[in-house]
Amino acid sequence: MTLIENLFENLRLELRRGCLTLAVLAQLKQEHYGYTLRKALAAQGMEIEESTLYPLLRRLESQGLLTSEWREEEKRNKRFYRLSIEGEQIFARLLEEWNQINTAINNLL
Amino acid sequence: MxxxxxxxxxxxxxxxxxxxxxxxxxxxxxxxxxxxxxxxxxxxxxxxxxxxxxxxxxxxxxxxxxRYQRQQYLIGPAVFPTYWFVLRLAITWGAIIYSIAKAVDIAAHGLGAEAIVSAVIYLPWVLLINAAIVTLVFAAIEQVGVRYPGKCVPFAPMAPAWSPSGLPPMGVDEANKPRSFAKASAEVIFGFLFLGWLLLVPHYPYLMFGPGAWYLRLPYQLAPVWLSFYWCLVGINIFELTWKIVDLARGAWQRPKSRAKHLSMHTLSLIPLSVLLAAPDHMLFLLKKPEDAVTLGGALASANKGVHLALTIALAIVVLQLVWGAGKMGVEAWRNRVAAMR
Incomplete structure (x- = not known):
């Protein structure tokens, strides 16, 4: 990988990091377990690696933005996540911020 | 599966x-x-x-x-600026205190060159231990803050309650400020006066020592090496004065002092120090009457050893300053070159 490509990759990852959190919070207005969440995000064009998504869910839960519960589905125990009340409030504010940034960038371009 | x-x-x-x-x-x-x-x-x-x-x-x-680990770093961004500030303080003051303590120890116990070399070799380890202690303390602060966020007072960075109105006023960049003609002329005039004074000192010692010239009545005298040292000083002053006069004559006095000029003068200052350090048997002071050696020989030997040690430390400091200055000049030149290539 050349220096420029490396720089681009770092900046791309930095840009995506915040967006992924927003996408996950948006998708978890409905309950999902890890794998179906990943599929749902991919179906909307937001591909995300397993090794990024599953730890992210844990982190958001430890921050109080998600709630989770273990439940059996299709003869297998799965951990289902959804937005908590605090998560809904934070998501609304983040969305507002996102829209402002989006508008500003569109104006700049 | x-x-x-x-x-x-x-x-x-x-x-x-x-x-x-x-x-x-x-x-x-x-x-x-x-x-x-x-x-x-x-x-x-x-x-x-x-x-x-x-x-x-x-x-x-x-x-x-x-990816499931809570924390991937030892010292986080909130604590790092303070850590870096304290680390630099610890290393700088560690080096100063260690050097002074060792110099006093060596002079007091009359230890030789072997002790000096051992002290210099041990210095990096002392600094490394200082750095390790500071790092461990700050890593502990970070860990406690991360593990017990609700129970600990958040780490306050340096000067947390700062106010923009309290910022210091803009400083003038003295190094790059053009010199005035008056200043350049005054430097030449005072250079002449200083040189005149320096040339008169051997004939009228009270010009340098004032009332302290009574030392001439002491049973000690300066070794001949001081004469070489003196003429080195005179030579350096004549060289510097000539440089200033040439600058004034060519109209180059407006240019700020360049780092190269500063470095070359710094290098010249190594000559008189080296002359003193090269004194045979480190004899910088002698007895006026050799027969006093029985009663005054011990004190004289201690004085010679102490002054020689002080000169060695001074030389080491000058060399370090020189290396540091040359390094900065090299980095500056490289940056300018890179900027020019863009």
Whole structure:
């Protein structure tokens, strides 16, 4: 990988990091377990690696933005996540911020 | 699937023990569901090679487990500026205190060159220990803050209650300020006066020592090496004065003092110091009457050793300053070159 490509990759990852959190919070207005969440995000064009998504869910839960519960589905125990009340409030504010940034960038371009 | 079991077992080994089972159960459920989907799509079980490629694409067990770790750094961004500030203080003051303590110890006990070399060799270890202690303390502060966020007072960075109105006024860049004609002329005039004074000192010692010239009545005298030292000083002053006069005559006096000029003068200052250090048997002071050696010889030897040690330290400091200055000049030149290439 050349220096420029490396720089681009770092900046791309930095840009995506915040967006992924927003996408996950948006998708978890409905309950999902890890794998179906990943599929749902991919179906909307937001591909995300397993090794990024599953730890992210844990982190958001430890921050109080998600709630989770273990439940059996299709003869297998799965951990289902959804937005908590605090998560809904934070998501609304983040969305507002996102829209402002989006508008500003569109104006700049 | 045996390969998946082995993969999850490898991930588990690198997870925090208190959450291992929970994380692995969740990861297993997700990966098994994904595997089922893949196999349903293909209408057959994955071959060994396909399963290996799939797990490889998920990531190595260490990488996957690392993402579940709460903290990946020793000292975080909130604490780091203060840590860096304290670390620099600790290293600087550690070096100063250690040097003074060792110099006093060596002079007091009359230790020789071997003790000086040993002290210099041990210096990096002292600084390393200082740095390690500071790092450990700040890492502990960081860890406590992360583990008990609600119970600890948040770490306050340096000067947390700063106000823009309290910022110091803009300083003038003295180094790059053009010199005035008056200043350049005054430097030449005072240079002449200083040189005149320096040339008169050997004939009228009270011009340098004032009332302290009574030392001439002491049973000690300066060794001949001081005469060489004196003429070196005179030579350097004549060289500097000539440079200033040439600058004034060529109209180059407006230019700020360049780093190269500063460095070359600094290099010249090594000559008189080296002359003194090269004194035979480190004899910088002698007895006026050799027969006094029985009563005054011990004190004289201590004085010679102490002054020689002080001169060695001074030389080391000048050399370090010179290396530092040359390094800065090199970096500056390289940056200018890179900027010019752009």
């Amino acid at each position: 045996e390969l998946l079991d082995r993969y999850l077992q490898a991930v588990k080994r690198h997870l925090p023990w208190e959450r291992q089972d929970d994380i692995i159960a969740e990861l297993r459920a997700n990966l098994e569901a994904q595997l089922e989907d893949k196999e349903a799509e293909m209408g057959r079980p994955l071959t060994k090679e396909e399963a290996e490629a799939w797990l490889k694409q998920i990531g190595s067990p260490i990488q996957v487990a690392a």
